[in-house]
Structure formats: structure tokens, C-alpha cells
Amino acid sequence: MHNQYIAGLLGVSVGQVNRVAGQCMRQSDQLTMDEGAPLSTKITGRIDGRPWCTMIDFEEVLDLSVHLMTAA
Structure with missing residues (x-):
């Protein structure tokens, strides 16, 4: 995952993105992502x-x- 990229887009810290991503990992099988x-x-x-x-x-x-x- 491009945590630094996402943090820059949203104007938040990489740590914040990491925390949310960690909380959402259980649901990640339901997500689709583009290249x-x-x-x-x-x-x-x-x-x-x-x-x-x-x-x-x-x-x-x-x-x-x-x-x-x-x-x-």
C-alpha cells in the first residue's frame, strides 16, 4: 500500500494512515484497487x-x- 502517497493526498500523517489501514485489514478482501x-x-x-x-x-x-x- 502507498501509505505515504495516501497521507499526502489526504493531508494527514503516515502514522494516521497506518493506523486506519491496520484497522481495515480484516476487510481488505472486499476492496478492489486500481494499479x-x-x-x-x-x-x-x-x-x-x-x-x-x-x-x-x-x-x-x-x-x-x-x-x-x-x-x-
């Missing part, structure tokens, strides 16, 4: 006038930041 964790970041970069991607996933942030630091 990915899209950030609400506006895509401003363009290639040929079109956005370079539709969204940035939480799991991609570290790799993307390494690419940006390398390019700088």
Missing part, C-alpha cells in the same frame, strides 16, 4: 505540442528525478 498512484501534478512539458505524458505515477517520481538531475 498506480497518480499524482495531481499538472503536466506542463510538451513534445510536438502535446503533453509528454497523461500523468505522473508516485512510483515514477524517484526515477524521473534522477533523469532530471542527470540532464541538468
Whole structure:
């Protein structure tokens, strides 16, 4: 589970998310989850006038930041 991502979206601490998640684990078999964790970041970069991607996933942030630091 992306506890840090969820905490950031909700504006709560990771500890709060962990506590609620722990309480809900018994019910987790009834939950369905999509893949990915899209950030609400506006895509401003363009290639040929079109956005370079539709969204940035939480799991991609570290790799993307390494690419940006390398390019700088």
C-alpha cells in the first residue's frame, strides 16, 4: 500500500494512515484497487505540442528525478 502517497493526498500523517489501514485489514478482501498512484501534478512539458505524458505515477517520481538531475 502507498501509505505515504495516501497521507499526502489526504493531508494527514503516515502514522494516521497506518493506523486506519491496520484497522481495515480484516476487510481488505472486499476492496478492489486500481494499479498506480497518480499524482495531481499538472503536466506542463510538451513534445510536438502535446503533453509528454497523461500523468505522473508516485512510483515514477524517484526515477524521473534522477533523469532530471542527470540532464541538468
